[in-house]
Amino acid sequence: MKIIDFSQTNSIMNQYMAEMRDKDYQHNRLLFRNNIMRIGELEAYEISKTLSYEERDVQTPLGTARVSVPSDKVVLATIFRAGLPFHNGFLNIFDHAGNAFVSAYREYTDQSHTDVSIHVEYLATPDIDGKTLIIADPMLATGGSMELGYKAFLTKGTPKNVHVACVIAAPEGIEHIRKTFPDDRTTIWCAAIDPGLNEHKYIVPGFGDAGDLCYGEKI
Numbered sequence: 001m002k003i004i005d006f007s008q009t010n011s012i013m014n015q016y017m018a019e020m021r022d023k024d025y026q027h028n029r030l031l032f033r034n035n036i037m038r039i040g041e042l043e044a045y046e047i048s049k050t051l052s053y054e055e056r057d058v059q060t061p062l063g064t065a066r067v068s069v070p071s072d073k074v075v076l077a078t079i080f081r082a083g084l085p086f087h088n089g090f091l092n093i094f095d096h097a098g099n100a101f102v103s104a105y106r107e108y109t110d111q112s113h114t115d116v117s118i119h120v121e122y123l124a125t126p127d128i129d130g131k132t133l134i135i136a137d138p139m140l141a142t143g144g145s146m147e148l149g150y151k152a153f154l155t156k157g158t159p160k161n162v163h164v165a166c167v168i169a170a171p172e173g174i175e176h177i178r179k180t181f182p183d184d185r186t187t188i189w190c191a192a193i194d195p196g197l198n199e200h201k202y203i204v205p206g207f208g209d210a211g212d213l214c215y216g217e218k219i
Contacts, residue, residue, distance in 0.1 A: 001183045003174060004046070007192040013042055017191055020167070021207045032213045033085040036138055036167060040089020043165050043189050047134060048093065050163075050187070072132045075100055075159070077125065079137045079149050082211035086136045086167065094134075100125030100156075102149045129157025138210040140169035140190065141203050143176030150181065162186045167210070169193050170203045 006013050016035040019025045026032060054071040057064050077100035078087035091097065103122035133153065137146055146164060153159075162185055164177055169190040177188060198204050212218065 001178055001181070002187040003193075004187065004189045005193050006043075006046075006190065011042075013039060013191055017167075020213075021205065026208070026213055029214060029216070036085045036210070036214065037089035037092070039167055039191050040086045040136060040165070041092050042089075043191070044090040044093035044134075047163050047165070047187075047189065051132065072160070073130070074098070075126060075128050075131045075133050077102070077128075077133060077135045077149065077153055079103070079135075079145055080122070082139065082209075082214055083137045085214055086138050086165070090134060090136050090165070097134075098126040098128075098131070100128065100133075100153055102152050123152045123155075125153055125156045127157050128153055128159050130160050131157070132161045132163070133159035134163040134165055136165045138167040139203060139206070140164065140166040140173035140177070140188070141197055142170075142201055143173035143180070146173070146177065147180045160185070163189060165189045167191050168203050168206055170197050171195075172197055 016038050020032060020035050048070065051070045051072045053068040055066055055068050058067050074094050074097040076087060076090050076094060076097045078084065080101060080103045091099070101122070101124045135146060135150060140146060150162070162181060164181070164186060167190065169188065171193065174188060174193070177186065194203050194206055196204060202208070207213065
């Protein structure tokens with residue numbers, strides 16, 4: 001299983017990450033959503049380099065151009081609700097892709113908010129059999145929601161390759177993906193890998209709850 005950590009190489013992505021982490025910038029939900037979307041666009045571009053391509057002739061007003069275009073069929077999948085702006089970034093790049101959505105949310109099962117269960121309630125997806133599946137979710141914390149989302153998508157076919165795309169990952173989440181996803185067909189892409197999780201299963205230092213920062217607090 002390959003793990004791509006973009007924080008190991010300096011790029012403009014560092015600026016977006018700095019703004020997303022900064023508690024003073026986080027009051028601007030539009031900026032936060034836009035930065036998540038931009039990181040999605042950059043990761044999508046990098047993932048596009050791994051696809052299979054085929055040459056074809058394109059007729060221009062002045063002649064014929066020979067170009068290479070992706071031959072892989074891509075399905076973009078995301079987990080509601082924090083994944084929506086991230087998904088849009090990928091969709092801006094892979095505009096011909098199919099789209100899949102799953103609703104997964106965390107629920108604390110104890111009063112101290114240390115035990116977490118993940119629930120899946122909604123699934124809408126095209127056939128993913130033989131496709132390149134990109135699952136985009138900003139936070140890879142425990143990996144539980146990513147696993148349940150992936151298993152839900154598998155009810156609609158078996159993908160050729162799987163790309164797990166996130167903004168921030170924790171080592172615990174990466175290890176969970178190693179154990180539950182096909183090792184020879186999965187790549188993890190992340191803008192940063194943080195040290196770990198706190199007692200509430202949030203990534204530290206992270207940037208907080210991505211869904212709340214994008215769309216406001218929930219009850």
